[in-house]
Amino acid sequence: MAAGVIGEPKPGERHEAAREHGMHALRHVYASVLLDAGENIKALSTYLGHGDPGFTLRTYTHLMPSSEGRTRKAVDGMYEASVSAADGPQTAQGE
Numbered sequence: 001m002a003a004g005v006i007g008e009p010k011p012g013e014r015h016e017a018a019r020e021h022g023m024h025a026l027r028h029v030y031a032s033v034l035l036d037a038g039e040n041i042k043a044l045s046t047y048l049g050h051g052d053p054g055f056t057l058r059t060y061t062h063l064m065p066s067s068e069g070r071t072r073k074a075v076d077g078m079y080e081a082s083v084s085a086a087d088g089p090q091t092a093q094g095e
Contacts, residue, residue, distance in 0.1 A: 031056075032063040038070070 027048065034044055045056035 031060050035060060035063050 031044060031048065034047070041057045041060075042053045044060070045053040048056060050056045
């Protein structure tokens with residue numbers, strides 16, 4: 001409630017039970033964060049307690065980064081690593 005995941009009920013009412021609220025919403029966020037970070041479906045399926053990775057894929061495929069996004073991220077990471085690596089005459093002088 002304090003985190004804003006489950007809205008505070010009005011006096012005399014119960015907490016919302018919709019799938020979009022509470023623990024189900026947290027599972028969805030957890031899955032989306034892991035998929036965005038590159039976790040594979042089989043591992044995510046295990047983490048979520050699903051018996052079938054196919055079920056996990058069908059449920060969360062819309063959250064998976066596009067192949068274009070993964071490609072850009074991989075190429076950007078390669079260039080960032082090469083820029084930060086010291087490479088030039090000063091590195092050869094230490095030999």
